[in-house]
Amino acid sequence: MLIFITGIVVLCGFLSGYNGGVVSGAYSLLVQQFHFTPFLGGVVASALPLGGLLGSIFASYSSDHMGRRTSILISASLFVVGALMSGTTNHVETLIIARFLVGFATGIVTPIGPQYLSEIAPPLVRGRMIGAYQMMTSGGVLSAYVANQIISGISADFDVINRWQLMFALSGIPAVVLLVGMLFAPRSPRWLLLRGRNQDAREVFYMLGSKGAEDWGEKAVNTAINEERSTRGTCRWRDLIGPELRSITIFAIAIFVIQQLSGINVVIYYAPQILSQLGFALHETSLLATTSLGVVMFLTSIPALFLFDKFGRRSLLIIGLPLCGFAEILAMVPVYLENGELAWLGALGLCLYMAAFALSIGPLPWIYIAEIFPVQARAKGMVIGVMTNWIFNFGVVLMFPVLIASFGIFWMFAMFITTCFLGMCYAVRYAPETKGVPIEQIQQLFRK
Numbered sequence: 528m529l530i531f532i533t534g535i536v537v538l539c540g541f542l543s544g545y546n547g548g549v550v551s552g553a554y555s556l557l558v559q560q561f562h563f564t565p566f567l568g569g570v571v572a573s574a575l576p577l578g579g580l581l582g583s584i585f586a587s588y589s590s591d592h593m594g595r596r597t598s599i600l601i602s603a604s605l606f607v608v609g610a611l612m613s614g615t616t617n618h619v620e621t622l623i624i625a626r627f628l629v630g631f632a633t634g635i636v637t638p639i640g641p642q643y644l645s646e647i648a649p650p651l652v653r654g655r656m657i658g659a660y661q662m663m664t665s666g667g668v669l670s671a672y673v674a675n676q677i678i679s680g681i682s683a684d685f686d687v688i689n690r691w692q693l694m695f696a697l698s699g700i701p702a703v704v705l706l707v708g709m710l711f712a713p714r715s716p717r718w719l720l721l722r723g724r725n726q727d728a729r730e731v732f733y734m735l736g737s738k739g740a741e742d743w744g745e746k747a748v749n750t751a752i753n754e755e756r757s758t759r760g761t762c763r764w765r766d767l768i769g770p771e772l773r774s775i776t777i778f779a780i781a782i783f784v785i786q787q788l789s790g791i792n793v794v795i796y797y798a799p800q801i802l803s804q805l806g807f808a809l810h811e812t813s814l815l816a817t818t819s820l821g822v823v824m825f826l827t828s829i830p831a832l833f834l835f836d837k838f839g840r841r842s843l844l845i846i847g848l849p850l851c852g853f854a855e856i857l858a859m860v861p862v863y864l865e866n867g868e869l870a871w872l873g874a875l876g877l878c879l880y881m882a883a884f885a886l887s888i889g890p891l892p893w894i895y896i897a898e899i900f901p902v903q904a905r906a907k908g909m910v911i912g913v914m915t916n917w918i919f920n921f922g923v924v925l926m927f928p929v930l931i932a933s934f935g936i937f938w939m940f941a942m943f944i945t946t947c948f949l950g951m952c953y954a955v956r957y958a959p960e961t962k963g964v965p966i967e968q969i970q971q972l973f974r975k
Contacts, residue, residue: 609626835962
């Protein structure tokens with residue numbers, strides 16, 4: 528049962544990755560049809576992260592009051608509606624609304640998907656399960672790139688649907704699977720504990736594979752019962768900046784600022800345009816190179832599943848961030864030298880960046896925020912981290928076309944490179960090691 532539930536919930540990550548990555552191939556087709564200005568192009572691309580920001584705010588309410596499972600069901604429904612709208616419209620305004628709805632759905636599952644997995648997972652495989660969520664996000668990005676490559680190779684639009692419409696509409700298939708699958712998933716046992724439904728929580732833990740009095744499920748129930756604040760207490764927003772939780776909240780915000788300002792969503796959303804700036808002249812060649820980026824990101828995320836629980840979160844974060852920085856330096860060599868013949872070197876740098884990202888600053892913020900907050904503060908705490916993610920995602924994606932037109936790509940990447948090295952310094956000083964620590968005890972690491 529645990530494998531089945533994990534397989535369904537990670538579709539949230541797949542849909543998040545697909546809907547983010549698909550715009551990279553659809554963007555040039557949309558420009559050809561609607562003749563975007565750089566700013567309008569930014570609005571279309573950033574409708575998803577704007578929806579994500581508002582969806583994450585909604586998630587802070589729905590996660591605690593409706594439950595994790597119900598929240599995911601709402602999100603799955605919005606994914607289906609957004610796919611149908613964007614796959615059938617021929618109007619920019621409707622497309623922006625559709626992308627906003629998809630973003631809203633993504634904003635709901637971005638905190639709640641990893642949270643749900645963290646709350647059903649045995650401690651020894653918790654990092655692996657949440658890592659699987661992030662691996663499927665990478666798989667969604669890759670699937671979007673492959674779909675873009677195949678559909679863009681079609682010589683002309685279909686009679687009844689444009690190529691970019693088909694790119695967007697394909698996301699409806701996994702959305703339907705997610706919607707149906709979650710109907711058979713149980714409620715989060717730790718959410719049940721928060722509601723005082725201790726026996727229901729025990730039954731869910733046993734269904735998930737907990738074996739009895741000395742096993743992880745029963746220990747989680749007993750810990751929650753013994754700590755009244757975990758079962759009966761509530762967390763107000765201002766408690767997140769109180770003395771008990773302040774350091775955890777600051778870390779959750781900082782780790783996502785570092786993630787977003789490392790440049791990942793610029794690469795995911797605008798990869799063909801970036802590769803053109805590096806020297807790839809043909810659009811088809813840029814799409815092929817873009818697909819290569821997705822392949823590297825996905826393949827690297829597979830061994831990452833085992834590395835998180837073997838080597839720990841902190842070590843991978845400290846190693847991965849400078850590797851991201853060095854890879855982006857390599858990517859900018861053809862731009863700095865103004866030599867289009869070195870475009871392959873820039874593509875290699877971007878591939879290395881995607882690999883280092885998938886092993887470190889990509890999945891680790893999601894693993895951390897699913898672990899570090901105590902149960903009564905977890906929903907609101909995760910939303911703070913996720914809102915930070917979406918705010919910076921929205922700002923960077925919205926302004927990238929304008930900033931590139933004004934300042935050029937080199938100075939944008941200089942900011943990303945600087946963030947990676949500053950982020951490494953921050954991780955050395957503040958990142959805790961949560962590998963193998965029971966989820967109810969992790970917040971104590973921030974008191975040391």
